[in-house]
Amino acid sequence: MRGHFGRLALVTGGGSGIGKAVCQALTREGAKVIVADKNYEAAKLTASELGPESLALEVDVSSDQSVYKCLNDAIKNYKRSPQIVVNSAGIIRDAYLLKMTETEFDDVYKINLKGTFLITQHFAKSMVEHKISGTIINISSIVAKLNTVGQCNYAASKAGVASLTQVAAKEFGKFNIRVNAILPGYIETPMTENLPEDVKKIVKERCAMKRFGRPEEVADVVAFLASEKSSYINGALIDVSGCLS
Numbered sequence: 001m002r003g004h005f006g007r008l009a010l011v012t013g014g015g016s017g018i019g020k021a022v023c024q025a026l027t028r029e030g031a032k033v034i035v036a037d038k039n040y041e042a043a044k045l046t047a048s049e050l051g052p053e054s055l056a057l058e059v060d061v062s063s064d065q066s067v068y069k070c071l072n073d074a075i076k077n078y079k080r081s082p083q084i085v086v087n088s089a090g091i092i093r094d095a096y097l098l099k100m101t102e103t104e105f106d107d108v109y110k111i112n113l114k115g116t117f118l119i120t121q122h123f124a125k126s127m128v129e130h131k132i133s134g135t136i137i138n139i140s141s142i143v144a145k146l147n148t149v150g151q152c153n154y155a156a157s158k159a160g161v162a163s164l165t166q167v168a169a170k171e172f173g174k175f176n177i178r179v180n181a182i183l184p185g186y187i188e189t190p191m192t193e194n195l196p197e198d199v200k201k202i203v204k205e206r207c208a209m210k211r212f213g214r215p216e217e218v219a220d221v222v223a224f225l226a227s228e229k230s231s232y233i234n235g236a237l238i239d240v241s242g243c244l245s
């Protein structure tokens with residue numbers, strides 16, 4: 001299936017993990033992919049692996065100015081606005097609520113929730129101005145539902161991403177811009193590789209499939225949501241967790 005032939009995509013957090021797998025899946029299906037990441041070296045590496053039609057951009061999704069520059073650089077390079085936008089940039093700063101610092105709370109909120117807001121706002125505005133239909137896919141987390149101990153900042157930020165997704169879907173439907181979110185379970189990426197072994201064991205026990213997911217298993221769902229095969233799916237929150245409870 002080459003369902004994205006010639007379409008332009010921008011993936012935040014494309015330098016690593018799920019975002020990188022999304023870049024690879026969209027490229028495989030024929031899209032030109034802009035890899036946007038705060039870690040510019042990682043973004044360049046992903047882009048070089050994707051091929052000459054790909055571009056790496058440095059962006060800090062928590063900064064309005066940086067996101068605005070990222071949009072302008074994308075348009076300058078490709079002479080058009082991306083019609084597929086994937087919000088995968090994200091961080092964790094786990095701590096029990098009574099011990100969590102203000103910085104740990106703010107950093108997670110700024111990148112995971114405000115970052116998703118800023119990218120969505122700037123890129124959707126550009127789609128509307130250029131009168132193009134589009135699709136935005138946000139990477140929330142199953143933690144938004146499970147509300148895991150030690151993750152009050154992360155859980156609340158990802159629940160916020162889920163709410164923002166559904167509000168945006170209602171507001172943008174009339175512009176033919178669809179907005180959906182994926183709620184991954186535990187996926188094998190740099191974000192989870194340093195989890196303590198006992199935590200990994202508990203996660204696997206609680207997962208019906210008794211294993212972590214692979215980044216490609218999330219990326220394939222993103223590629224589907226970005227394609228015309230999902231043309232009437234809007235405002236959906238899709239668990240990709242192997243049934244984790």
Ligand SMILES: NC(=O)c1ccc[n+]([C@@H]2O[C@H](COP(=O)([O-])OP(=O)(O)OC[C@H]3O[C@@H](n4cnc5c(N)ncnc54)[C@H](O)[C@@H]3O)[C@@H](O)[C@H]2O)c1
Pocket residue numbers: 012013014015016017018019036037038039042059060061062087088089090091111115139140141142183184185186187188189190191192
């Ligand atoms: N790995 C999991 O188990 C899992 C589960 C559920 C949800 N998620 C979510 O999926 C997304 C991707 O996670 P991952 O596992 O691939 O993590 P990762 O750490 O492998 O990749 C995250 C990427 O985001 C980039 N990034 C961080 N801050 C940024 C900023 N301010 N601006 C731009 N880029 C920034 C990093 O440089 C990195 O390349 C995140 O939103 C994460 O919360 C991950």
